[in-house]
Amino acid sequence: MDPEAHKGFRKYTGDAISTLSWDADTGTHIPFRASVSHKHRTWAKTHFSNPELFLRPQSEKEIRLIVNLARQCGKTIVVVGSGHSPNDLTCTSSWMVNLDGFNSxxxxxxxxxxxxxxxxxxxxxxxxxxxxxxxxxxxxxxxxxxxxxxxxxxxxxxxxxxxxxxxxxxxxxxxxxxxxxxxxxxxxxxxxxxxxxxxxxxxxxxxxxxxxxxxxAFNLAWKQEVVMTPQILDAWKTDLWTRSEFIRVWWFPYSGRSILWSADKTEEPLRERPHSWYGGGLGRFSYELALYFSTWLPWLTPIVERYVFSLQYRWEVGPSGSAVQKSHEALTMDCLFPQLVNEWAIPLEKGPEAIQRLQTWLDGDKGDKSGIPFSPKGIYVHAPIEVRVADTTLQAKKPWLDQSCQTGPTLYLNATLYRPFLRNPPEWERYYNAFEWLMKDLGGRPHWAKNFISTSKEEFWGMYPKMKDWVELRNTVDPHRMFANDWLKKNLLKDEEDTEITQIKERLKKL
Missing domain, CATH: 3.30.465.10 (Uridine Diphospho-n-acetylenolpyruvylglucosamine Reductase; domain 3)
Incomplete structure (x- = not known):
C-alpha cells in the first residue's frame, strides 16, 4: 500500500485492509494505490473537489478490493477518467477511482x-x-x-x-x-x-x-466551405445531412455565415490539413486575449468573432480547406481553451426553427418573434454554435437513458461559451436559461455531460419513459447506494422518503 494512503486509510478501516487485501492465489497482498491529497478538477476548470481518497487500481482484483472496502466503510465511489465533462458529474468528497492504469x-x-x-x-x-x-x-x-x-x-x-x-x-x-x-x-x-x-x-x-x-481501417477525405447560413437552412430538408457520410456545421451568428464540414471514405493518399490560424500559439493566444477583453467590454464580442472568422476561414463564400486523414484524426478537433458547453438533442426536422428563433433572439428580439421569454440585452455569445446529427433508430442496442430522439434522426445543438483565462463571460447563465427554454419548447433533452442549468429532477423523469426502470434497476444492483453520487441525487434519484410515499400511493391506487 502507498504509505501516504495507508495513513489516511487507517482512520476508516483500522487493520481491515490486511484481511481483505490478501490474495490467496499469489500469497501476497493486493496493492491499494491511493492518495489522500488529490485535488480533482474538470478539464475546463469549471468544477473542483477534494476526494477523501483518490484510488488508482491497475487490476480487477484491486478494483474489487476498493469496492469491498468502500462498502464496509459506507463510502460513495465516483469513477473519473479525463474529467472532460464540464459539469460536476465527476466531483465527490468521498472516494474517487481513476482507471488510467487499467487500460490494456x-x-x-x-x-x-x-x-x-x-x-x-x-x-x-x-x-x-x-x-x-x-x-x-x-x-x-x-x-x-x-x-x-x-x-x-x-x-x-x-x-x-x-x-x-x-x-x-x-x-x-x-x-x-x-x-x-x-x-x-x-x-x-x-x-x-x-x-x-x-x-x-x-x-x-x-x-x-x-x-x-x-x-x-479507413481514411477520410474532408473539405470545409464557407456557406451563408440561409443556404444551410434551405438545404436542410434536401441533401444537407445525406450528401456525405460525416457532416457537421459550425454556425456563426454574428457573421451570417456557417462552416459546412463534410467527409467520406477514400483511397486517396494522405494529405495534411490546412494551417489553422488559431491552432498556432500566437493565434490561439491572440484569440483568447481578445475574448478576455470582451468579458469586460461585451459589445466587442461580435467584432472579435467576425475578425477571427475571417482569419481562420476567409470571409468570402466558398471552399476554405480540405485534407485526407486517418479516420480518428479527421473526426477530431482542437477544443482550444476551457469552455462552458450546453448541448441539447432535438428532432432533426426542428433544426431550422431552432436556429432561426435563436438568431432572432440574439439580434435583440424580446420574445415577440422568437417566443423566448428572456431579455437578450447585454448577451453576446461566442461562436461557433456547433450543429451535429446522429440517428440512434439504427441501433439495435438502445440505452435506456439515451437523450437522442427515439423516433427519428437527432440534431445536437451545442452552445459553447469560452472561458478566456478561466473567466466566465457575463450573463452566461441568462443565455443558457434562454437557450434551454427554447430547447425544451422544441422537445429537447440535454446531453448528460454538459452544463445544463435549468432542468429539474421532475423534468428529467418526464423526459425519459425508461427512467423509472433505470432507477429501480440501479437501486436493485446497488442496495448499498455506493454509486448514488451527489450528481445523481441532485438530478435523478428521488429521496428515499419520497420513494416510500410514492410506493404507498401506488399500492393505495390498486386497492
Missing part, C-alpha cells in the same frame, strides 16, 4: 474484428490499438481524451446520419457491482443491465471491461 487489451477476435479492453483505456489509445491491427472505430465524437467507459457512460455521439452513438459499437461489457460481483452484459445476457449500463452515468457500478466492435 485483454483479447482480440480477428475474425469478428472485436477487441476486448480494460475500461480505463482512453479513446486515443484504443484508436492506436485498432490501427495496429488494421482496424478503426466506426464513429467518433470531437475528441479522444475520454476513457471508453466515460464516453459511453454519458452517451457520446459523432456527426453522421449513418451512425448512432458510440454505444452502437459496444458488443458487451462487464460491470462490477457494489457487492463486488462482476457481471457480463450484452444484448443476450443480462439484457436489462446492459441497456441501463450503456448510459450508466456512473450510477450502477464500475465498468471494468468492454468488447468493442471495430471496422476495417
Amino acid at each position: 487489451v485483454v483479447f482480440e477476435n480477428c475474425r469478428e474484428l472485436q477487441l476486448e479492453v480494460e475500461a480505463g483505456i482512453r479513446l486515443h489509445q484504443l484508436a492506436d490499438e485498432l490501427e495496429k491491427r488494421g482496424w478503426a472505430m466506426p464513429n467518433l465524437g470531437s475528441i479522444t481524451a475520454q476513457s471508453i467507459a466515460g464516453a459511453i457512460a454519458t452517451n457520446t455521439h459523432g456527426s453522421s446520419l449513418r451512425h448512432g452513438t458510440l454505444s452502437q459499437a459496444i458488443v458487451s461489457l462487464t460491470i462490477m457491482l457494489s457487492s463486488g460481483e462482476s457481471l457480463r452484459c450484452s444484448a443476450t445476457e443480462n439484457e436489462d443491465l446492459y441497456h441501463a449500463a450503456l448510459v450508466s452515468l456512473g450510477g450502477l457500478g464500475i465498468i471494468t471491461h468492454i468488447v468493442f466492435q471495430a471496422v476495417p
Whole structure:
C-alpha cells in the first residue's frame, strides 16, 4: 500500500485492509494505490473537489478490493477518467477511482474484428490499438481524451446520419457491482443491465471491461466551405445531412455565415490539413486575449468573432480547406481553451426553427418573434454554435437513458461559451436559461455531460419513459447506494422518503 494512503486509510478501516487485501492465489497482498491529497478538477476548470481518497487500481482484483472496502466503510465511489465533462458529474468528497492504469487489451477476435479492453483505456489509445491491427472505430465524437467507459457512460455521439452513438459499437461489457460481483452484459445476457449500463452515468457500478466492435481501417477525405447560413437552412430538408457520410456545421451568428464540414471514405493518399490560424500559439493566444477583453467590454464580442472568422476561414463564400486523414484524426478537433458547453438533442426536422428563433433572439428580439421569454440585452455569445446529427433508430442496442430522439434522426445543438483565462463571460447563465427554454419548447433533452442549468429532477423523469426502470434497476444492483453520487441525487434519484410515499400511493391506487 502507498504509505501516504495507508495513513489516511487507517482512520476508516483500522487493520481491515490486511484481511481483505490478501490474495490467496499469489500469497501476497493486493496493492491499494491511493492518495489522500488529490485535488480533482474538470478539464475546463469549471468544477473542483477534494476526494477523501483518490484510488488508482491497475487490476480487477484491486478494483474489487476498493469496492469491498468502500462498502464496509459506507463510502460513495465516483469513477473519473479525463474529467472532460464540464459539469460536476465527476466531483465527490468521498472516494474517487481513476482507471488510467487499467487500460490494456485483454483479447482480440480477428475474425469478428472485436477487441476486448480494460475500461480505463482512453479513446486515443484504443484508436492506436485498432490501427495496429488494421482496424478503426466506426464513429467518433470531437475528441479522444475520454476513457471508453466515460464516453459511453454519458452517451457520446459523432456527426453522421449513418451512425448512432458510440454505444452502437459496444458488443458487451462487464460491470462490477457494489457487492463486488462482476457481471457480463450484452444484448443476450443480462439484457436489462446492459441497456441501463450503456448510459450508466456512473450510477450502477464500475465498468471494468468492454468488447468493442471495430471496422476495417479507413481514411477520410474532408473539405470545409464557407456557406451563408440561409443556404444551410434551405438545404436542410434536401441533401444537407445525406450528401456525405460525416457532416457537421459550425454556425456563426454574428457573421451570417456557417462552416459546412463534410467527409467520406477514400483511397486517396494522405494529405495534411490546412494551417489553422488559431491552432498556432500566437493565434490561439491572440484569440483568447481578445475574448478576455470582451468579458469586460461585451459589445466587442461580435467584432472579435467576425475578425477571427475571417482569419481562420476567409470571409468570402466558398471552399476554405480540405485534407485526407486517418479516420480518428479527421473526426477530431482542437477544443482550444476551457469552455462552458450546453448541448441539447432535438428532432432533426426542428433544426431550422431552432436556429432561426435563436438568431432572432440574439439580434435583440424580446420574445415577440422568437417566443423566448428572456431579455437578450447585454448577451453576446461566442461562436461557433456547433450543429451535429446522429440517428440512434439504427441501433439495435438502445440505452435506456439515451437523450437522442427515439423516433427519428437527432440534431445536437451545442452552445459553447469560452472561458478566456478561466473567466466566465457575463450573463452566461441568462443565455443558457434562454437557450434551454427554447430547447425544451422544441422537445429537447440535454446531453448528460454538459452544463445544463435549468432542468429539474421532475423534468428529467418526464423526459425519459425508461427512467423509472433505470432507477429501480440501479437501486436493485446497488442496495448499498455506493454509486448514488451527489450528481445523481441532485438530478435523478428521488429521496428515499419520497420513494416510500410514492410506493404507498401506488399500492393505495390498486386497492
